[in-house]
Amino acid sequence: MYKAELIINKDFRNAEVSPLIYGSFVEHMGRVVYNGIYEPGHPKSDENGFREDVIQKVKEMGVTCIRYPGGNFVSCYDWRDGVGKKEERPRRRELAWKSIETNQFGTDEFMQWAKKADITPIFAVNLGTKGVENAVSLLEYCNLPAGTSYSDWRLENGSEEPYGIPIWCLGNEMDGTWQIGHKTPEDYGKLAAQAAHAMKALDSSIKTVVCGSSSTDVPTYTDWERIVLEYTYDFADYISLHQYYGGQEMGTEEFLAQSVDMEEYIQTVIGICDMVKSKKKSNKKIDICFDEWGVWEISGEEVADSVSSREWQVAPAFSEQIYTMEDALLFAGMLMAMVKKCDRVKVACQSLLTNISAAIMTENGAEVWVQPIFYPFSYMSRYGKGILMESILKSPCYLSKKGKEIPYLDQVVIYNEKESELVLYLVNRKGEPAVVETVLQGFCTDTVAEHTSLFHADIKADNKSDHEKVKPHFAMIEETEKTKVSCKLEPYSWNMIRIKVNRNE
Structure with a gap:
């Protein structure tokens, strides 16, 4: 057993946590859309084919955008392929x-589904094979x-009121050689600036959101951000970050240390x-829009x-990862890394919502269930509202293989002043x-409302x-x-502790 101390002073405050940090991502990929959120004929689907059991899990998860x-x-x-009468829509080979x-x-x-799921929509436009006019x-x-x-076409298709989509991503991972229509930073920067200029002239x-690097591993990382921003700075509001971590074979402590890399990436x-x-x-x-992470x-x-x-097929099942208790700890650390930088990280989208690298899993024609990563997200989205506190931590450390x-x-x-x-x-x-001993300065304890822990004796346990x-x-x-709270944490565990406080003037 080791000991750690956490000091929280009421005057050491950072910034308000944006609700849009607790977002997710839906892509036409595998079973994310078809047989994920949309499955006509399922016993729990509504008249539009939206799985209501999945929507319920989305709400429980607390997804905001x-x-x-x-x-x-x-x-x-081409977005035009996906509107109008369904029987007239073309079938396409998706590359x-x-x-x-x-x-x-x-x-x-999607907009009908978004309204039912009570989320804010964020749209991406095609700057790979299309361009300004399509956007x-x-x-x-x-x-x-x-x-x-x-x-008028939207009105003809049944939606009289505008959708009012507030945030628009100008392409996706345009630095990646795997991307259809990938570009140099100069070419992308010019196109993104033109698209943003035209779009803001219209609305x-x-x-x-301009594309940043698709990860810290790509060779153009940092140069890409600098060059793209030099072209787009006057027209952009956010730059995107993407990051995925694996490497479970490294050992648990090394695996979990990657959330510190994420903090450095953001900075x-x-x-x-x-x-x-x-x-x-x-x-x-x-500001930062961390619109793919996991x-x-x-x-x-x-x-x-x-x-x-x-072979070419509709909604092929692939990359449907099964997450363990160990994965949930890194996942939680990654979400916490973004909250720590909430003065600049204003939007984040966990990737993906259903079935692929997802918290929510579906069985075709059958049940829905959740993976271990669902729980840190749901508890943080529900209770992680308010002001980030600049807490001081005294904890033993270990040296990662990178020497950190x-x-x-x-x-x-997080301090929720309202509550x-x-x-x-x-x-x-x-x-x-x-x-862990938590020392309160300028606050005094009223009561500890809750200590919730995500823990399993088998770090490789999953919910499959x-x-x-x-x-x-x-x-x-x-x-x-009065000014101290002590608690015990299980080995390799994620924890939430809610302390009701009074101001100690």
Whole structure:
């Protein structure tokens, strides 16, 4: 057993946590859409084919926004194929994932689904094989009142009121050689600036997201951000970050240390944004849209082989990862890393919502169940609202293989002033219990409302066969004083502690 101390002072505050940090991602990929959120004929589907059992899980998960329709898919997608009478929509050979796209689910269906799921839509436009006209026409279709060609088409298709989609992603992973229509940073920067300029001329209320690097591993990382922002700075509101981590074979402590890499990734891109701001002598600030993130244990080569070797088919099942207790700890650490940088990370989309690298899994024609990663997300989206506190941590550390000192205790603290509540999120990265003493300065404890722990004795346990195998449970609070709370954490566990507080003036 080791000991750690956490000091929280009421005056050391950072920024408000954006609700849109708790977002997800829906792409026309595998069984994410078809047989994921949309399955006509399923016993629990509504008249539109939307699985209501899945929508219920989306609400339980606390998803606030969803990026759509891709992803690699968007770079070869013409949105016009997915609107209008379903019987007249074309079937297309979709190149990113080698599948048959039936176009039975498109823009209008997604917006109907989004309303029912109570999420904010974030749309991506095709800057791979299409360009400015395709982006502007889609924006008109979605956001402008009737009276012109494309907005009238929306009215004809049954939606009188504009959708008012607030955030638009200008392409997807355009730095990647795997991307249909991938570009140099100069070519992409010019095109993205043209698209954003035209789109904002049509609807000045929208915010735009330019593509950053698709990961820290690509050779153009950092150069890409700098060059793209030099072209787009005047027209962009966010720059996107994407990151997936695998490497479970490294060992648990090394695997979990990757969330620290994610913190450094965010800080590096913030630095590039601010460097370009200074160079341009601008007063404008570019924020972060981390619109793809998650734990991904399947290699890129495996995914590519799976895609290339199969026959063309509708909604092929692939990359449907089964997550373990261990994966849930890294997943939680990655979400906590973004919350720690909430002064600049304003939007984030966990990838993906259903079936592929997903928290929510579906069986065709049958049940829905959730993976261990579902729980840290749901508890953080539900209670992680308010102001990030600049807490001070005293914890033993270990040295990663990259030579970094990694605290055994990972933590983030949020103050919900409205509820008079401090919410602590803690990950024990060590395979032995921890005792954490929380010292309150300027607050005094009223009561500890809850200590919820996600823990399983088998770090490799998952929910595939027994859907209830890895799930949270209530834990005991060891000791509570006026300005101190002590608790015990299980080995390799994720924890949420809610402390009701009074201001100690």
